[in-house]
Amino acid sequence: MENIVRNGFVGLAIGAVFAAIVFFIGDAVSGPLEAEPVGEISIGPVVTNTIAGGIAGMIIAAIASRFGRPRQIFTVVCVVLLVVYAIPPFVQAETVETAVWLNVMHIGAAVPILGRLRPALPEIKGGPVADD
Numbered sequence: 508m509e510n511i512v513r514n515g516f517v518g519l520a521i522g523a524v525f526a527a528i529v530f531f532i533g534d535a536v537s538g539p540l541e542a543e544p545v546g547e548i549s550i551g552p553v554v555t556n557t558i559a560g561g562i563a564g565m566i567i568a569a570i571a572s573r574f575g576r577p578r579q580i581f582t583v584v585c586v587v588l589l590v591v592y593a594i595p596p597f598v599q600a601e602t603v604e605t606a607v608w609l610n611v612m613h614i615g616a617a618v619p620i621l622g623r624l625r626p627a628l629p630e631i632k633g634g635p636v637a638d639d
Contacts, residue, residue, distance in 0.1 A: 510627035510636055511568045518623030519561030522616035526557045529615050533608030540608055541601040548609075557616045564617075568624045577628040582621070589617050 530553045533540055540548040564585065571581035596609035626637035 514623040514627040515565035518620035521619035523557040525615040537604040542599040
């Protein structure tokens with residue numbers, strides 16, 4: 508569990524920084540990023556949602572660690588959730604550009620979180636973890 512928390516927060520920090528960088532680039536290149544029902548998107552919700560996603564990832568990792576193949580279960584659940592979360596930006600964004608920027612932020616935040624949490628889980632329950 509200690510590995511999950513440590514790696515989760517490292518991945519979360521990297522993901523939040525990446526999401527913030529993508530937000531500022533998207534805002535500079537495409538103008539204000541707007542989506543329904545919030546209107547113009549600001550940096551606060553970008554970072555807050557990345558933190559929430561990272562904490563959710565840690566919870567999913569902790570739950571997956573109770574099953575026979577924790578790393579595989581964690582990866583499948585997170586990839587499915589990431590695909591599901593790719594849909595709302597295309598439905599709610601005011602422009603296609605905004606939808607693309609939002610999805611780049613989602614992927615950019617998820618990759619380091621997923622990349623840091625996966626090694627904290629063993630392939631098989633009770634097995635060694637990559638961090639050991």
